[in-house]
Amino acid sequence: MLAITWAAAALGDLASFALGRRLGRRFLTAHGARIGVTAPRLERVETFFAKHGGKAILIGRFIGLVRAIAPFLAGASGMRLRGFLPWSLLGTGLWAATFTLVGYAFHDSFTAAAENLTHGALALAVIAAAVLGWRAHRRRSTGMSKPVLH
Numbered sequence: 001m002l003a004i005t006w007a008a009a010a011l012g013d014l015a016s017f018a019l020g021r022r023l024g025r026r027f028l029t030a031h032g033a034r035i036g037v038t039a040p041r042l043e044r045v046e047t048f049f050a051k052h053g054g055k056a057i058l059i060g061r062f063i064g065l066v067r068a069i070a071p072f073l074a075g076a077s078g079m080r081l082r083g084f085l086p087w088s089l090l091g092t093g094l095w096a097a098t099f100t101l102v103g104y105a106f107h108d109s110f111t112a113a114a115e116n117l118t119h120g121a122l123a124l125a126v127i128a129a130a131v132l133g134w135r136a137h138r139r140r141s142t143g144m145s146k147p148v149l150h
Contacts, residue, residue, distance in 0.1 A: 002100045009092035013057075013071040017084055020075025028076055049077040054087035061091035062098075 025046075028037055037045075049056065053074055060066035074084050 001104075002096055005096040005100050006093050009061075009096055010089055013088045013092060014085075016068075016071035017075040017079075017081070017088070020072035020077075022075075024076045024078075045073055046077040049074055049079050053077075053079045053083055057084060057087040058091040058094075061088075061095045067095075 025042065028042055029039060032038065032042065056066075057070055057074060060070040071084070071088065
């Protein structure tokens with residue numbers, strides 16, 4: 001499981017990096033404004049990757065949104081594969097080992113937590129439905145219509 005997780009994460013990073021290299025700056029300047037990537041921000045990203053690219057790939061692996069976009073931005077910013085690959089392999093290896101082994105060690109706890117979460121969500125849904133039903137009944141019985149918002 002660990003080898004499969006590591007390989008899948010590393011191949012995903014490599015594919016994102018290659019896509020960033022292929023589409024590059026041209027793609028980001030054409031479509032980036034939709035998500036807030038302006039030319040000055042792109043220049044800051046390129047400067048950041050020039051200084052801290054490897055560390056960003058390694059640490060970013062453990063941060064949700066960064067994990068998804070860092071390889072693409074590294075490729076688009078012109079980071080060389082030779083500088084990207086060792087950090088990516090180290091980051092994906094540590095990430096895969098951490099979460100696979102933690103999952104294995106605590107799988108019983110995770111199962112119990114998932115069951116408790118499911119029961120808790122069901123209880124909240126029942127309570128919310130009861131409150132809404134009670135409010136609707138109360139409005140009907142007092143002859144009130146929907147509250148007017150000002």
